[in-house]
Amino acid sequence: MWRQKKYPCGEILDIEIFTRPEKAKVFKRARREKESSPAQKNLNNKNSNKYFVRLVHKxxxxxxxxxxxxxxxxxxxxxxxxxxxxxxxxxxxxxxxxxxxxxxxxxxxxxxxxxxxxxxxxxxxxxxxxxxxxxxxxxxxxxxxxxxxxxxxxxxxxxxxxxxxxxxxxxxxxxxxxxxSIGLKKPEAITSDKAITKADINRIVRNPEDRAWFEQKYKGWIFTSCEVEENLITGTNILIKMRKEEIPDYISKARKKEYMEHIDIPF
Missing domain, CATH: 3.30.70 (Alpha-Beta Plaits)
Structure with a gap:
């Protein structure tokens, strides 16, 4: 019922959660999808704005x-x-x-x-x-x-x-x-239909500022904000913003890559 899209873009992670469209194919496993660039490259709507910001962070x-x-x-x-x-x-x-x-x-x-x-x-x-x-x-x-x-x-x-x-x-x-310029990395969504439950939605709606819960749910990231929008047509739409966890000083340079790899896991 609920679809989650995670956009890891450099130091920033956007997470969109929304009701899965009735005719949409159900994904049994998380999958990666490149976000499409706005055809005319204008910035006069919300989705184009979000794409532009993600492109910059990527x-x-x-x-x-x-x-x-x-x-x-x-x-x-x-x-x-x-x-x-x-x-x-x-x-x-x-x-x-x-x-x-x-x-x-x-x-x-x-x-x-x-x-x-x-x-x-x-x-x-x-x-x-x-x-x-x-x-x-x-x-x-x-x-x-x-x-x-x-x-x-x-x-x-x-x-x-x-x-x-x-x-x-x-x-x-x-x-x-x-x-x-040519060859910029496009924002990529990690899409899952199993990452979010009804219980998760209820918890987010009740307490969209629950930093501890979000940081437990999305390990390796620091909670920044959560916006919950109720729409009569599309239902509940959630946008969560996280930032990359700072690497502790005691982690050696040789282990930094290994330490950060868990950030890009699908769930």
Missing amino acids: NFKRKDLSVDLTIADQFMPKTREAAQKMFKNYIARVNRWRRAQGLKNLIYVYVLSEHTELGKATRFHFHLYAEKMDREVLEDKWGMGYANTDRLDFNELGVQGKSQYMARQSSYSGCRTWGS
Whole structure:
């Protein structure tokens, strides 16, 4: 009756629990399924937002970079297509430098926006996440206005706050608003129809802040939050957020991988 989908994405774990559709095939064993990318890559609905945040957490870590790019008056494009081309040329300049250093092409995901997060129209600008590299190079290769680069600021929700800020800005455009480098790892769901019981649902609904229970249920992860939504059509929908358990100081570097392997087990 109940279906659970776990999305382990780097340091963050999302767990969705919902009523299994009546005609859906029942899974006797947990199975892995890659999440589909939104066809138009716009961020104007809840599912697209969740996909974008998971994609970020799947591919970027604490030492990676957050980059904000503005465009000076003399370079301001008149159309979104021209702005997209400007960004494409910027990435090409960065990749030429990387290849000269013997590095592979940059791993990144970006958002093009012409609105504030409240929906007010503003100038074209870009936000992107990029893999760790020389920050000065990323800024110098822009050359079209102001560039600011910071380390990714992870908290107990990872970089959800900044990612949702980016998504809100771009959601007002109603068209393709984000893109990425080739070969990003897609979020993957571990889907099970046996991991959750009716008793589990009742317990979660009664006490969605029961940290001890969640951490016992999902060993190796630290509880962050639980949202319970009651819908007349779809029934009870639950979204649980966990973060990766910190590795104790007494665990040697040689054993860290072994210590963390239990996190990715299906149940």
